[in-house]
Each structure stands twice: as C-alpha cells, then as structure tokens.
Amino acid sequence: MEKLKKKIGSFSFWNWVIASIIFRLILIYFPKNLNLSSRPEVSTPLTSFRRLAEGYWLKQSSMSSYAGSMYHGSPLLLSLLGPLTVKRIEGQPNHLLYSLVSVIADVVSAMLIRATGQNLRLAYLRSLESLDLVKQIDVSEFLFSGDIAALIYLCNPFTIVACVGLSTSPIENMAVILCLYGACSRLIPLAAFGWVIATHLSLYPAILIIPVIFLLGCGPDSPPRKLFLQRHQQKEVLNQSKLPPGFSWGPIIHFAFWAFLWSVYVLVLCGISLKQFGGLWEMFKSTYGFILTVEDLSPNIGVLWYFFAEVFEFFRNFFLIVFHVNILFMILPLAIRLRHRPCYLAFVYVAICSMLKSYPSVGDSALYLGLLGWFVNELADMQFSLFLFCGYVGVSLLSPVMHNLWIWRGTGNANFYFTTAMVYACLQIVLVVEGISAVLNHDRKLRILITGKPQDAKS
C-alpha cells in the first residue's frame, strides 16, 4: 500500500486530479448511473438519492418531507439539493446537475484535505526541528502527505462510487473535512460551521469536537509534549521558543461561541422550513431518532441491520444501548492517549464511527481512507498493510457477489452477505488497532532517538 502511495505521489498531482474528475464524468454519462444509486453499499436510508427525491416530492406536494418513513436527512439539504433531483437538461443524463454538485463536493474535499495535509506536514517538520531530530530522520524522504491524502480521496473507488451513485455522503464528508481544515488552519468560524453542519447532517461527527478542541488548544499533530521537555532537560537549556505552546482556552471559547451561533442559525432555518409540519421535534425524531433506533433493516455494509433483524424484540433496547455506547466508551481512552495528535485522533474517531454507525456506506469508508493519507509518514511501519489492502479489495469484490446471490438470484442466503459485512468490520477493526499502535510506536521511536537507547527500541 505504501509503495502504491509513493508511486501516486511521484506522478503529477494535478494530472491525477483531472483524470479522476474525467473518470467520474464518464461514469455519470452511463445510462441510469450504472444502477449505483440503488446499491446497498452506496445508498443507505440516510444517504439514498431516491429517498431525497421522494422527500422533495412530498415537500412539493405540500406534505411534510418526513411524512412517510422515506426521507431521514436534513431539511436544509432538501431545500438545497431537492430542486436538483427534478431538474433535467434535454439530451443530458437525468441527474446531471446533482452529479456535478457531488463531483464539486469531492474536489473541494480533496483540496481541503490537501491543504490540511500540507499544514500537518509543516507542523511535523517544525516539531522535528525543535527536537533536533532532523539529522537522524531523513526529511527528504518525507512524502507530501497532503497530496497523497487528496489523491487517495479522489481516486478511491469508494469515493467514486459514492459520488456517481448520487448519495449525499460527499456533502457530509465535505462538512467533516471543512471542520478539520478550519481547526487545523485556525479558522475558528469555519471549523465551527463545519462541525455544526456535519453534526446536523449525520450526528456522528459530533464527537469530533474533542479533536477540534485539542487542535485549537494545542495546535496540530506533534510528538508528545513530554519529549520536548525531556529533550530540553538533556540539553540543560530550556528554550521556551522551541517548546510547543501549552493548552490555551481562548480559541476554544471562541469556537464554542461560533458553534453556538451556527447551531442556532441552522436550527432556526430548519424550524422555518418545517414550520407547518410538526417543527423541529419532528425533524429530530426522524433524523437522529432514526439513526439511533436502527428502524430500517435493509441490508448495508454494516453489521447492525442483520443483528437487529435477528435479535429478539425483548433485547432490542439493551443492544441498541450497548452498540451506541461502544462508540462513546472509546472516546475517552483514545483522547487521553492521542491528545498530542488531534488530527490522528479525528481520523480514528471517523473510522470508528463509520465502522459502528447504524447505516454505514462506502462513502464513510472513503472519508477515513482519505484521512489516512495524512499520516503516511507516521504509519510507514504499520503492520498488516498488505493484508488490509487485499482484504479491502477482496471484500469490495465479494460483497456485491454475495448480495446478488442472496437478493437477486435467491441461491444464497442472508448469512452469505452478512459474512462479508463481518469480514469488512473485522478489517476496519484491524486497521484502527494497527494504525493506533503504529502511531504510538512512532512516538516511541522518536523518544528513543532522543534518549538514545536503541536496545529498547523493540516493542
């Protein structure tokens, strides 16, 4: 996987960007979008294009868009994207305008990823410099992680499929990336906006507030603060200018203010658009309530649908709590252990959410795989990377086959498809666990380089 990334990095960045855009446009011009918009991998009840169109139709016929259990997205998204679902240009594919919006969202996301990645790389180099490790670590071998991350995001088949399949996940991903970009480059209103919109669209990004606070409080990823102190103790000189800044509350209060402002703004807008139809409560019930209670049991690449289809009604509430709390449980340990690397923490949170969320789609995987590109330098020693790569390829080939066998041919049964979902969940677990351990080991390596005890380097 690493070699592949290097290869991509060596090519001209912009050529790849243009190639990926052209590839998307070619796919858009295929008839009926290759039926991607109704694939279970692409369109979950939350991101489905057809449900968006249905919601818009209901709204147009002066009914609440939440009247049936079809649409579960945001009312704002409906007002913005809804008109594009019906607008047609003669002689062009049906949903050309909507597809173009998705493509633009993808490109903007990629550009933001690139900018953030460059930011992170600079911060990393600066911290190496302040640790006087520039000589030990060959900086020239450092990859341009921003470019790589952007290209991974753009050229990832998952992203392409989500974009061409007209799901709303490119928009949701863009909001998350906007939030991280704003926090990294200390554009506090932008970060707050991204966070509020991302939370509004899909609830789970709410936990990104922790990495954002760390980002704003202590700046982007760097080796642990302890290392700097050790380094300076060794040198017996305390150079305050070379120490990373401590935690500062100012930007966080600023962020809280802006987040409050934006959320009030968003809620007021939603309230206005739902004034006749039960108001905000109706919206919360059929968006967040729908996410949390896992009412729709149609197959997706996650594991919860089959679990709740099979589990006895009596235990349903118990397991609902268990699975949602599983996400919350891990927030604190991860935040403590990775507090010096807020961007990486954000990546881990995004990965865990996309693994445990109630209606995952490939769009969510595309997001965390793109963010993974930021840390190519830190994760260079990650184990099982080939295994993971092969696993992802294997699952993404097998899963449609199993789905076809079960749903279309009727020769397989639900367990076939569920197995691939299981394997996919396991792969993500391995990715997260190995990724965290690789980053922790990277920090250890840096410390060893500082304290100079190579005999303990093994971990």
Added chain:
Amino acid sequence: MVLLQRPHILLLLIDTHQFLQCWIAFGSANEEGQQQEEFSEELLVKPLPDHKLLAHFHFQSSAPPSTSNGCHHHLFPKAISQLVQKFRVKEMELSFTQGRWNYESWGGFDPISSSNAKPPGVELWAVFDVPQHHIDASWKNLTHTLSGLFCASINFLESTATYSTPEWSFPPASGNVRYGTLPCEAVCTENLTPWLKLLPCRDKAAIALLLDRPSLYRGFYHSQRLHLTSTESSSEGIDSGIILEQTLTVVLQPNSERAIEVHASEKHVQPSWSLSSIFGKQVSGRCVLAKSSSVYLLLDRGLVAELKFPNKENGKSAANGLTSENFWSNPSFELSVNPDRIFLEESSSHSKSLSILYMFQVEKYSESEPFDIGLMWKVPVAWLCQQTPLHASRFFMGSGNERGAIAISLKSTQFTEGFMSANSKDGSCELRVDVFQVVPWYVKVYFHSLRVFVDQQPRAVSDFIEKIHVSPSKDKMSPGVMEVVLKLPCRVNTAALTIEFDKGFLRIDEYPPDANQGFDIPSAIISFPNFHASMVFLEDDSLNRSPLLSKFQEKCPVMSYTEVLLVPLTTPDFSMPYNVITIKCTVFALYFGSLLNVLQRRVAEEERFLKAKAAKKTGRLPLLLSKLSAKLRGSGINQD
C-alpha cells in the same frame, strides 16, 4: 328465540297493570308506525356466458329505530344491533371472498358485479358516527367484535399498519371511513355458519335451504357479504333504523347431463340446469318469518339481444300484460316452472336491448311440492356481458428481491368503443377513472416515480392526473395510500400507471410462519364515477317493491377490483439468531479488547520508568494495598 321469549314477557306484564298498558301502547305504536322489523329473502339466478351460473342470495333484515322497543328484536339479529349501538356504526360492509371475479366474462357493469364482486379474502370498511379522535378506537373494537362473530382473523385489521383512511376515492366518501383488507384470509364454511346464524330461519327453510356447503365451495367464486346501514343516530328525524343486507354470490358450473353426450355441433349449447342439480337441494316450504321470499331468473341484456324474443319491439305492453307467454316460451330455451311475473327493464341510454327478469314466488310451494326451477337450452347461444369501461389489471415489474414496480394497466373494452361512438359528437370526451391503492408498509413506494403511459407512450403525469392524494407509509405504523383521479380521453386504448418500490426487510418475528410464500398486496379499486350501474325494472306496484329490485335501482358507481399481488420478500436465516448474536458480539469484543490493549500497552522501558517512579513515591496506602493483594492472592492459592 325471540318468539319464545314473548309469552314470558306477556305473563310478566299481565301482573302489573301499568306495564300492560304501556305494552299495549307500544304495540299500537308499532302497528301504527310505518316500520316493523322485516325480513325478506331472495335468490337471483343468472346464466353467465362461459357456461357458468351465477347465484345471488339476498337476505335483508331491517329493524326500526331502537328507541321504539328498547333492545328487543323479533327478527333482527341482536348481535348486529348491539354492535351498531355500541360502536355507532353508520355504515359497514364486510365481505369474505374466495376466488376472483372474472370481469371479462362475467361482466362488470351491472349492479350485481359492481357491488358484489369483492377482492379475495376479507374486506371491511366502516363509517362511524363518532368524533374523529375516537374513530380508531371504535374501529379496533369493531374488528375484534366481528372477529369473534364470524370466526375469522379480522382482528388483524386492528393494527394501524393494516387499515387506511381513504380520503375521497372510496365510494362512501367521508373522513370517517376506515378501510382494511386481509387478502390472504382463507374463507370457508366456518365463516358461513355464523353468517347464516344471523338469518331468522338460519338455513332450515326456504331459500337458505339451498346453501349446501359442498356445492357452494366447489364453485369458481364465492363471496359472502354483510352490509349494514344505520341511520339511527341521525338527528334529522328520517330514522329508518338498521338495515342489514346479507348477500352471498356464487359462480357455479352446472354439470348438465347433456354435457356427457356432447356433440361437436352442440359444443356451444349452454348447459341446462335446475336448482336441484346445482345445489343438490330443492326449496321446500317457506320461512314463515320472511315477508317475501322469491326466486328470480335474470337474462342479461346481451343474452336477450341474442335470443330475439318475438315481440321485443313492444316490450312495454308485454310487461303490462304479465301473463304474456311470449317471454318464457322461447324457441331457444325452456323453463320448467311458469314464472309468476315477468319484469322488463326500463330502456336505458347505454344499451340497445333490455334485460328480462322472471320472478317465482316460493310462498306457493310447500314441502310436499318443492320448488325447483330448471332451464333447458335448446339452441346454442353466445353473448357477452356488459363490461366496465376499462378493464383493469395489475402486475409487478422487475425481478429480484430488492426493488420492483407496480403497474396498473387499463385496457379499453367493447363498452368503451360503444361509449365513444355515442359521445363522438362532442369532441372533448373524457373518461374519469379513480384509482385507490393501499400498499403495506414493507412495500416502500416511491411516489415521485409515478409514471403514466397512455397508448404505450410515456406522458407527463400532470396531463392525465387530475387529482392525487397520497399518504406515505410509515414503517410498522401505517400503510401507504394512493388515490388518483385520472382523466383519460375516451379514445384511449390502453393506459398504465407505474410506480416503483423498494422491498422492505422485516424482523425475524414479523414474518408469518410461511415466510417464503410471500406477502399479499391488497387489490386496487378502480372506479368509474361517471358511470352508474343500475337496472330499473318496470313495476306496477312500487309499494310492495322487493328489496333486491330496489337495490338494483340504486345508482351504484361502477367499480372493479384488481388482482391481489403476491410479493416475495427476502427472508433472513430463521435458524440461527443465536449464531448471529454471538458472532456479532465476538467481533465487538474483539474491537473493544484489542483497542484497549493497544492503548494501555507499554513497552519494557516505559514499565521500568514507571516502576522507578512508583518506588520513589511509595506512600503508606499503596504499600498496604500491595500487601493486602499479595495476602489475598496467597490465601486464594491456598484455598485452591
């Protein structure tokens, strides 16, 4: 039973003079009052073009407003009147049907087919006279009561996911209607017996005697219906009480003797039949409680046109001279019993020929001389029943268990051609079609995908759909309801509505025991509000009108039901919920455990550093704790 109770009541009343007076007053009021409890029974027999026979039993009981004599009834079933009073039912119709009415060969444009052709299974609709927020509770109680009354699983209609509230396309248009169907309900004799119990003579006398179970259920179509109208609670003062109309419609195949020795030339000769040959029984005696009991033989308009009665031209005069033998002695058929009366239909605008109704009064016959009519065909006749303006059918499109589309297709029939030629003078001729479609929640319909095809060309929806009302389905809460008014040009040949859907996925315990059989989508109702099926027969005495004939005279809108669709849904694996739960939980444990492990793992050097730190800082409490733990461990080992 009621009769037996009366002497007791009398005795009681004689004891107390006051009550006696009161009773006399009641009695006189009853006699003075225009209405008394009445019961009448009728049977209508009609030959069908495809060598089959339609038998339509019609029993009607009526009760005056309950205020006149408390809750006592002479003839009227008490269970029904209690039900009406308790739930304040204004109008209600319950039907149990097996088989499908063949609209193409049995016709769809006559009062019998438009009000008695019902969708397979159970159909129930009711109009309540209660405030809006009580309707659902009343409906729930009503379904439970009917379920007990008719030994059927009507109580399944209580859940909000199974019944709907038609806004305006369902004929008794008002907001208080509730409509529910159970398409997969099996109808059998256990449903018929309680239905017969509501008749004063049960199936022990007169016409009801013909209801022989084996011959009924051998038929092609069987629909038993109960229609209830109550104007009891109306404040206008036009109290007609409760009218209970029980009908049973069967389509049977008369197995005639001549069919055995059929010659090639006589292939098209209609089978001859008699009541005893099709039901295996004869009408002997009469039900003494019935006001009237009569048997009718109806010859269709199409059939009459084929038969060429000698004096068809001056039909009106013939109807007046009832004894005219011209109508029952026809060269093409022969009746075994002379009809008591013959009715001719009043000429209508829709058709050229008129139908003929022969009436036989059962009262004249006794057990020693049972009544049995027979019809003997002499020459082959072929005719067509009058059909609905458009023939509706419904089907699925697409394959696989993920998504599909429902298509309702309307095809013009020979009627439309006639209608079109009749109305061709004024150029803008429009045919209004109401479509009422209920889909269960697990068929998730995308209403924005509604398409209209007229003459096989995709057209803009707004051009042909005049009005549309949609109430989208809520998961496990309410079904999806679509009511559409189509305005089609008269010259239309075919029209089709298609709508896409996704198939839902149910929880393992929501599937019925035979999950792989599939789920039924109730019939769509296609009605033509501009057309009314009615048969007006020329009668001399309008006072003594039979309920069946007055029913025929009512203008009921022409409507037809489409097929029930069977949608196969994907099933999960029913055998292994435990495996799924355990494997899933294992994966979660793997995630949780390994992640925590990685987070708290420290390499050797870090451990040493921490130990050194701990050694430096050891206070009293940690020391105590470590000692305690060591002791505990030691003792634990000792105990083991």
